[in-house]
Structures are given as structure tokens and as C-alpha cells.
Amino acid sequence: MFEFILPNAWLIPLVPVLAFALIGLFLHRWPKISAALSIFSIAIAFILALVIAGGVFSAPAGTVYEFSTRWLDMPGLQVDMGLLIDALTAVMLLVVTTVALLVQIYSLGYMKGDPGIASYYAYQSLFAASMLGLVIANNLGQMFVFWELVGICSYLLIGFWFGKYSARNAAIKAFITNRVGDFGFLLAILFLQIMFGTLNFGELSDSMAGFTNMTILIPVAILLFCGPIGKSAQFPLHVWLPDAMEGPTPVSALIHAATMVAAGVYLVARAFFIFSAVPQAMTVIAVIGGFTALFAATIALTQNDIKRILAYSTLSQLGYMMMAMGIGAMTAGMFHLMTHAFFKSLLFLGAGSVIVAMHEEQDIWKMGGLYKKMPITTWTFIIGALALSGIPPLSGFWSKDEILLGALASGHIGLYIIGAFVAFLTALYMFRLIFVAFFGSNKAGAEKAQENSAVMTVPLIILAAISVVAGLVNSPLMHNAFGHYINSPAGIEPHPSLIIMISSTVIALAGIAMAWLIYQKQVISAEDLKYRFEGIYKVLYHKYYIDEIYAWLGARLVDGMAKVLYWFDIYVVNGFINAIAYVTAITGEVLKFTEDGQVQTYALYMFAGIVLLLVSALYAVYTVLI
Amino acid sequence: MIGLTHYLLLGTVVFCIGLFGVLSKRNAIAVLMSVELMLNAVNINFVAINKFITPNDVTGQLFSIFVIVVAAAEVAVGLALIISIYRHRKSVDLNDFNLLKW
Numbered sequence: 001m002f003e004f005i006l007p008n009a010w011l012i013p014l015v016p017v018l019a020f021a022l023i024g025l026f027l028h029r030w031p032k033i034s035a036a037l038s039i040f041s042i043a044i045a046f047i048l049a050l051v052i053a054g055g056v057f058s059a060p061a062g063t064v065y066e067f068s069t070r071w072l073d074m075p076g077l078q079v080d081m082g083l084l085i086d087a088l089t090a091v092m093l094l095v096v097t098t099v100a101l102l103v104q105i106y107s108l109g110y111m112k113g114d115p116g117i118a119s120y121y122a123y124q125s126l127f128a129a130s131m132l133g134l135v136i137a138n139n140l141g142q143m144f145v146f147w148e149l150v151g152i153c154s155y156l157l158i159g160f161w162f163g164k165y166s167a168r169n170a171a172i173k174a175f176i177t178n179r180v181g182d183f184g185f186l187l188a189i190l191f192l193q194i195m196f197g198t199l200n201f202g203e204l205s206d207s208m209a210g211f212t213n214m215t216i217l218i219p220v221a222i223l224l225f226c227g228p229i230g231k232s233a234q235f236p237l238h239v240w241l242p243d244a245m246e247g248p249t250p251v252s253a254l255i256h257a258a259t260m261v262a263a264g265v266y267l268v269a270r271a272f273f274i275f276s277a278v279p280q281a282m283t284v285i286a287v288i289g290g291f292t293a294l295f296a297a298t299i300a301l302t303q304n305d306i307k308r309i310l311a312y313s314t315l316s317q318l319g320y321m322m323m324a325m326g327i328g329a330m331t332a333g334m335f336h337l338m339t340h341a342f343f344k345s346l347l348f349l350g351a352g353s354v355i356v357a358m359h360e361e362q363d364i365w366k367m368g369g370l371y372k373k374m375p376i377t378t379w380t381f382i383i384g385a386l387a388l389s390g391i392p393p394l395s396g397f398w399s400k401d402e403i404l405l406g407a408l409a410s411g412h413i414g415l416y417i418i419g420a421f422v423a424f425l426t427a428l429y430m431f432r433l434i435f436v437a438f439f440g441s442n443k444a445g446a447e448k449a450q451e452n453s454a455v456m457t458v459p460l461i462i463l464a465a466i467s468v469v470a471g472l473v474n475s476p477l478m479h480n481a482f483g484h485y486i487n488s489p490a491g492i493e494p495h496p497s498l499i500i501m502i503s504s505t506v507i508a509l510a511g512i513a514m515a516w517l518i519y520q521k522q523v524i525s526a527e528d529l530k531y532r533f534e535g536i537y538k539v540l541y542h543k544y545y546i547d548e549i550y551a552w553l554g555a556r557l558v559d560g561m562a563k564v565l566y567w568f569d570i571y572v573v574n575g576f577i578n579a580i581a582y583v584t585a586i587t588g589e590v591l592k593f594t595e596d597g598q599v600q601t602y603a604l605y606m607f608a609g610i611v612l613l614l615v616s617a618l619y620a621v622y623t624v625l626i
Numbered sequence: 627m628i629g630l631t632h633y634l635l636l637g638t639v640v641f642c643i644g645l646f647g648v649l650s651k652r653n654a655i656a657v658l659m660s661v662e663l664m665l666n667a668v669n670i671n672f673v674a675i676n677k678f679i680t681p682n683d684v685t686g687q688l689f690s691i692f693v694i695v696v697a698a699a700e701v702a703v704g705l706a707l708i709i710s711i712y713r714h715r716k717s718v719d720l721n722d723f724n725l726l727k728w
Contacts, residue, residue: 595726595727596724596727597723597724597725597726597727598720598721598723598724599720599723600648600649600650600657600720603648603649604649607645607649
């Protein structure tokens with residue numbers, strides 16, 4: 001089984017893409033059949049991924065299966081297409097197919113009655129195919145193709161309800177913001193192709209070993225990191241992710257929490273040998289990641305929209321992963337990517353469940369007391385939040401600890417402090433959300449809320465179960481099996497430390513306790529805090545005014561540039577053309593007086609011309625001959 | 627003894643008279659006559675050069691016959707044009723024929 005699947009791993013993206021084509025071409029009139037086909041195809045992909053993962057994890061660690069075929073061959077340029085299957089790929093395949101399968105099943109309930117179900121499932125299938133293709137690519141060029149494909153799927157699904165003005169705008173914003181990052185990514189790919197003559201990860205890794213020309217490698221590594229900055233929504237290109245919440249909630253769970261935004265982290269892990277060769281680039285990654293983690297967590301404290309809180313939480317956690325990559329703890333970053341994919345998609349699906357029950361209400365202050373009405377959603381949501389906050393023995397605890405451990409082990413004390421503080425903030429904003437939305441008194445809209453059908457709650461329960469146990473694969477209980485397989489030679493493998501475990505648990509519990517005091521017991525008044533720190537509150541509530549700054553800069557830069565170019569067009573380009581016309585016209589005005597309509601005058605001109613030619617010819621002959 | 631030079635000089639003089647007539651006469655008939663003078667000056671040259679330089683060929687004489695034929699046709703067309711213009715404008719003065727200008 002494994003022997004057959006492995007060289008044919010391209011089947012995994014092919015199955016969903018077939019589903020996409022069938023739905024798009026023939027089945028779009030029958031939404032139920034479309035949905036069934038899409039779910040069936042991702043289920044097949046899931047089974048194939050399971051087989052591959054089984055094969056990879058039963059082989060010795062470090063085994064790499066690569067299959068490559070020449071796609072384009074011309075003098076000076078060979079382009080290959082191929083598959084690269086190793087532990088990293090296997091983990092991503094499992095994560096993507098699991099979450100995609102559960103999200104597609106959940107969507108049956110969430111999208112019920114929507115007129116666009118068939119196209120929704122077509123996009124979902126296309127997304128799954130592109131994401132799986134991205135994961136198994138064995139070279140950067142191929143990866144870039146799928147990278148753009150997931151981008152276009154993200155665009156289509158954010159703008160799925162394109163009747164809404166805000167959804168259209170959010171889709172465009174996401175697409176354009178990603179363009180900025182992808183421009184750098186593409187430049188880096190071109191540079192690498194020119195410098196090394198290959199884009200294959202293995203060959204690049206080999207040529208990198210003897211390469212010491214840092215002056216060119218530093219900009220290339222940083223340009224390469226531009227791609228992840230855009231796709232994984234790191235500061236300063238993070239602005240699109242919160243707006244992307246305009247899409248359907250299952251889309252937010254799959255694309256904008258679990259998989260696509262993690263593609264940036266995956267790229268850093270995949271090309272880790274490039275970054276780890278350039279300490280400056282590593283510092284940039286770590287600082288941007290750490291800053292994004294802190295920055296987004298503080299914003300999440302003040303938001304009122306349930307999905308936006310989760311979106312900023314996603315930003316913050318992606319920053320965490322990037323920080324892990326930057327400090328060299330690649331294993332920890334990938335581990336956190338995996339656990340985060342499960343518990344964050346759980347949280348988003350839980351939020352979706354609440355939104356359905358509340359009839360599209362997303363303001364947490366209008367919820368309240370939901371735990372009595374929706375027990376399954378509430379408890380799975382709490383499990384997700386506990387996992388995110390890093391309470392042992394849930395998955396987030398293990399992965400977050402490993403990042404903090406990596407920060408300390410590599411001597412980044414500042415980043416450790418940021419990480420620990422972000423852990424505190426994470427617990428605080430998550431339990432603020434829980435205490436306000438699920439506990440407390442019933443608000444008007446929450447009276448009639450009901451638990452959703454099994455098609456929505458079962459995926460929640462499954463994801464909750466995974467969120468509880470997923471962390472164990474890299475715990476000392478299982479001898480760090482995950483790290484054993486993923487760890488690259490360049491990475492560092494920290495040893496578990498009891499002190500960090502206890503301290504981070506205490507930090508998380510402190511965050512929860514503070515949320516409990518403020519929002520449940522109301523010992524500390526939230527309103528009071530808001531007025532006492534009004535300045536800070538306003539800045540946070542308005543997301544540090546980043547969108548406003550971009551709008552202002554955009555207006556200044558684009559309008560200013562347009563003014564300059566307009567002036568140039570009117571006075572230089574047009575001026576030049578007009579000058580030619582003017583000179584021609586003036587010449588004509590002067591010369592027209594020679595045209596008096598008299599045939600004899602013309603004859604005279606002709607005669608004068610002949611005489612002139614004759615004289616000059618004679619003169620020429622005279623000077624040459626004599 | 628009259629030689630080639632004399633004939634060529636005669637041709638030149640007749641050509642110049644014709645040219646002067648073409649450029650300065652205001653009467654269209656006179657201009658047409660002057661053109662005839664120029665053509666005949668060329669004929670003189672053809673015949674003289676034929677006689678003095680290549681006496682065994684008759685190319686020059688042949689050419690002058692051609693010129694005379696063409697000139698006859700030209701005069702026929704020219705006179706027809708002049709008559710046509712005269713019927714429209716009641717004039718054969720070239721100064722009146724200045725419609726084609728700015």
C-alpha cells in the first residue's frame with residue numbers, strides 16, 4: 001500500500017482537484033451532490049495522507065522520499081516538478097486533510113440553505129488541492145504556483161458573500177496585501193535560480209553548505225521571508241487577516257487559522273537551511289514574529305467581535321511560530337503549527353456554532369449565558385481555549401512550552417519574556433471571551449439560542465479530542481517522537497525543563513484568574529479600567545491605527561505620485577508631442593506663402609532647383625577630378 | 627566652317643529663349659509656343675550630336691522625330707485644355723489661373 005501510494009502522492013491533491021472540476025463543470029446545479037463529492041474527495045485524500053504518514057513514521061527518522069520529473073528543458077534552464085515526502089510533509093498532509101475534512105462536514109450545517117453551496121464546495125476542494133500541492137512540492141517554483149493558488153482560493157472564499165460590500169473589500173485587501181509579500185518571494189526565487197541554478201530543496205541545501213557570500217545571501221533570505229510575512233500575516237502585512245473574517249466561519253477556521261496562514265511557517269521550515277545560514281535573517285524573523293505575537297495579543301484584548309478576537313489570536317500565535325523559527329527552534333515552531341491548527345480551527349468552528357445559534361450576531365457583549373443553551377459548543381470551546389492558553393496536559397501547553405524553552409536555550413531572554421507575557425495575554429483575552437459570551441447573564445439575543453445539529457457538533461467534539469491529545473506526540477511521555485522525526489540538523493533540540501513548565505502554567509492560570517476577576521466576578525470593573533487607561537484602550541481598540549496609517553500613507557504616496565506623474569504627462573509627454581505639432585504648423589504657415597497657385601512660379605522653382613543641382617554636381621565633379 | 631559648337635550654342639540660345647517665354651509670358655498660348663521652342667532646341671541638339679559624333683547611327687534623328695510627334699500630341703492636348711479653361715473663365719491669362727493655393 002505504502003509502496004504504491006508514495007511515488008503516487010500526487011494523487012492526494014489530484015482527488016480534490018477532480019472534485020473541483022466535476023462540481024464546477026457539471027454538478028453545480030445539485031448542491032447536495034456537490035457537497036457529497038467534495039467531502040468524499042477530501043476523505044480519500046485524508047486516507048491517502050494517513051497511509052503516507054504511517055509509512056513515513058514507521059521508517060527511520062530522516063528518511064526522505066523524493067520523486068522528480070523534468071517539466072521544462074532548454075539550454076541554461078531546467079525546471080523540474082516533483083514530490084518531496086518527509087516527516088514535515090507527512091505532518092502537514094495529516095493536519096490539512098484532517099482539518100479540511102472536518103471543516104467540510106461542519107460546513108454542511110453552517111452553510112445550510114445558502115444558495116451558493118455548490119460553488120462553496122468547489123472552492124473548498126480547490127483550496128484543499130492547492131494546499132496539499134503546496135505541501136508536497138519539492139522545489140520553490142512549484143511551491144510558488146500552489147502558494148498563489150491557495151491565495152486565489154482565499155480571495156474567492158473571503159469574498160464568498162460578495163453581495164456584502166465589506167466582504168468584497170476584504171477579499172481585495174487580502175489579495176493585494178499578499179501581492180506585496182509575494183513580490184519579495186518571487187524575487188528571492190529568481191535570485192536563488194540565478195545563483196544556484198536550481199530551486200530543488202535538496203540541491204539548494206547542498207549548494208548552501210559551501211556558500212559563504214553573505215552580502216548576497218542576506219537580502220535573498222529576507223526577500224524570501226517576505227512571502228511568509230504576507231501569507232502568515234506578520235507585521236507589517238498583518239492587516240488583511242482580521243478583515244478576512246468576512247468570509248464564512250468554516251473558511252476562517254480552515255484557511256485563515258489552520259492551514260493557509262500556516263503555509264508561511266511551513267515555507268520557513270522547508271527552507272530552514274537558507275535562513276539558518278544567515279543569522280541576520282534569523283534575527284529578523286524572530287523579532288518580527290515576537291513583535292507580531294505581542295502586538296496582536298494586545299489588540300485582541302479590546303475587540304468585541306468574536307471572530308476578530310480569534311483572528312488577532314491567530315495573528316499572535318503565528319507570530320509565536322515565526323519567533324520559534326527565528327530562534328532556531330524549528331521543531332517547536334512546526335509542533336505549535338500542528339497543535340494550533342487543531343485547537344484554533346476548533347475555536348473558529350465553535351464561534352461559527354455560536355454565530356449560527358445567535359443568528360449572525362458576532363458581538364460577544366450581546367451573548368452571555370450560552371453554556372446552558374449550547375453545552376457541547378461551550379465545553380469544546382473551553383477545551384480549545386485551555387489548549388490555546390497552554391494549560392497542561394492539553395496540546396498547546398506542550399508546544400508553547402517548547403517555544404519558550406527554545407527561546408531560553410538559545411539565549412533570547414527578551415523574546416522569552418515577550419513569549420511569557422503573550423501567554424498571559426492569550427489566557428486573558430480567551431477567557432474574557434468565554435466569560436462574557438458563554439457565562440454571565442443571558443442577553444436578549446441569547447434567550448432563544450439552541451445547540452446546533454450533530455453535523456456541526458461532532459466535528460467540534462473530534463477536534464476537541466485531538467486538541468487534548470495532539471500535544472502528547474512531542475511530550476517526554478512519548479520520548480519527543482515528533483521532534484525526533486522533524487528535527488533538522490540545523491535546529492536545536494531543547495530538553496524539557498520543569499521550571500518552565502510550572503512557570504508557564506502559572507502564567508496561564510494567572511491570565512484566566514484575571515479574566516475571571518474582571519469579567520465573571522467583576523471585582524475589578526472593566527469599565528473602570530477602560531476609563532482609567534482610556535488612551536491605551538483607544539489605541540488598542542483601533543488596532544494601533546495601522547489601517548488608518550496605511551490609508552493615510554496610501555493617500556499621500558499614491559496621490560502624490562499620481563500628481564507628479566500627471567504633471568509629467570501633461571507638461572513633458574504632452575508638451576513634447578505638442579511642440580512637434582506646433583513647429584510643423586509654424587513651418588507650414590511660413591512656407592505657404594511660396595504657394596501662390598501660379599504654374600509659372602512653380603516652374604521657376606523647379607528651374608532654380610535644377611540649376612542648383614547642376615551647379616553642385618559640377619562643383620563636386622570639379623573638386624574630385626581636378 | 628560651322629561645327630558642333632555652333633549648333634549647340636544655337637540650341638542653347640533657342641532653349642533659353644523658350645525657357646524665358648515659359649516663365650515670363652502671361653498668355654497661355656504664348657507659353658505653349660515657348661514650350662515648343664524648348665523642344666525644338668533639344669531637337670537641334672539631338673540632330674547635331676548625331677551628325678558630328680555618331681554619323682553612322684540615326685538614333686538622334688530618330689529621337690527628334692519622336693519628340694516632334696509627342697510635341698504635336700502635347701500641343702493638341704494643351705490647346706484643348708486652354709480652350710476648356712477659356713470657356714469657363716473667359717481668359718487665357720495665367721495670372722487668373724491661381725485657384726490652387728492656400
